[in-house]
Amino acid sequence: MMCRRIVINGRVWEGDASWRWVDEVLLLPLQAAVERLGASRRWAIYPQQLEIEKDGKTLTLEIGAAAAWLQDERISLDCPVYLDNNAVMVPVSLLCRFFKLSWALVEDAGAAVLSRAEPALIGKTVLLDPGHGGEDPGIISGDLIEAEFTWDVAWRLGSLLRLSGAAAAFTRQREETASLIQRTAAAETAKPDLLISIHCNSFIHPGRNGLETYWYSSWPARQLAEYIHRETIEEVEIPDRGVKESAFYVLRHAPTVSVLVKLGFATGDRDGHILMDRWLRERAALGIFRGIRAFMEAGAIQM
Numbered sequence: 417m418m419c420r421r422i423v424i425n426g427r428v429w430e431g432d433a434s435w436r437w438v439d440e441v442l443l444l445p446l447q448a449a450v451e452r453l454g455a456s457r458r459w460a461i462y463p464q465q466l467e468i469e470k471d472g473k474t475l476t477l478e479i480g481a482a483a484a485w486l487q488d489e490r491i492s493l494d495c496p497v498y499l500d501n502n503a504v505m506v507p508v509s510l511l512c513r514f515f516k517l518s519w520a521l522v523e524d525a526g527a528a529v530l531s532r533a534e535p536a537l538i539g540k541t542v543l544l545d546p547g548h549g550g551e552d553p554g555i556i557s558g559d560l561i562e563a564e565f566t567w568d569v570a571w572r573l574g575s576l577l578r579l580s581g582a583a584a585a586f587t588r589q590r591e592e593t594a595s596l597i598q599r600t601a602a603a604e605t606a607k608p609d610l611l612i613s614i615h616c617n618s619f620i621h622p623g624r625n626g627l628e629t630y631w632y633s634s635w636p637a638r639q640l641a642e643y644i645h646r647e648t649i650e651e652v653e654i655p656d657r658g659v660k661e662s663a664f665y666v667l668r669h670a671p672t673v674s675v676l677v678k679l680g681f682a683t684g685d686r687d688g689h690i691l692m693d694r695w696l697r698e699r700a701a702l703g704i705f706r707g708i709r710a711f712m713e714a715g716a717i718q719m
C-alpha cells in the first residue's frame with residue numbers, strides 16, 4: 417500500500433492518521449494541523465461538534481455537516497467533516513483557510529505538504545543550482561545519475577520554498593547543459609538572496625558515506641551552511657562529514673551568499689538508498705528548506 421505522509425511547515429507529522437481523497441476532495445486529520453500549528457481543540461458537544469481556536473479565532477465544525485463556522489461566517493464545505501477511527505477528517509481547503517496555509521501533493525513521495533507563508537521568506541529569491549545536467553551527467557553509480565538526482569532534489573526544494581512565500585529560480589532547466597560560467601551569470605541576473613548548489617559525492621570504497629556542506633570565505637555563507645547541514649542531518653539519517661570551507665567555482669564567483677551541499681555518496685553502501693528513495697529525497701529537501709528558513713529568520717543575511 418502506498419504510504420501517505422503529511423508535512424506541515426517543513427516537518428513530517430508522525431501521527432497515525434493520514435490524508436485521503438473522498439470524491440476528489442483531499443481530507444486531512446485535523447489533529448495534524450492542530451499539533452503542528454499550535455492550535456487548541458475541544459469538543460463543544462461530544463462527539464458531534466468541536467471548536468478549534470488559534471490566534472483568537474474560532475472554527476466550529478460539526479461531524480457530518482456540509483458547512484463550518486469561522487467566527488460568525490458560514491463556510492460551505494466540498495465534503496462534510498467526518499470521523500475516521502477517532503481522527504476528525506477535514507477538507508484541506510478549510511484547513512488552509514483557517515490556518516492560512518498553502519498546500520501541494522507530492523505524488524511520487526505520497527506526501528501532502530502544507531505550509532504557511534513565512535515572513536522571513538516572503539519576497540526573497542533563492543537560486544537553486546542543480547549540479548551537472550544535459551551533456552554532463554556527473555557521477556553515475558548503478559541506477560543513479562547525479563544530474564537527475566540534483567535536479568529532482570532542487571525541484572522539490574523549489575516547491576517547498578514557493579509554498580512558504582519565497583521565489584525559487586534555477587541555474588539550469590531539467591535537460592539543460594550549463595557551464596559553471598553560465599551558472600554564476602544566472603546568479604548575476606536573478607539577483608538572488610541565496611544560492612544553493614546541490615551535488616552528490618563518490619568514492620572508490622562503498623564504506624564512505626555522509627553529508628558534506630560547503631561554504632567559502634564569508635561568515636553568512638558559513639552560517640547558512642551550518643543551518644542547512646544540521647537540519648538535513650536531523651531529517652535524513654546520514655553520517656555527518658562536516659561543514660567545510662572549499663573554493664568551489666560557484667561559491668567563489670556567485671555574487672551572493674552561497675552554499676554547496678553534497679547530499680551523500682552515490683557509491684556509499686549506506687547513502688545509496690537515500691539517494692534513490694523519493695521520500696528520502698523529499699526529506700533531504702525538507703532539511704535544506706528548514707536550514708534556509710532558520711538562516712533567514714536569524715537575520716544573518718543583513719551582516
Ligand SMILES: [Zn+2]
Nearest residue numbers: 547554615616
Ligand atoms: Zn557533482
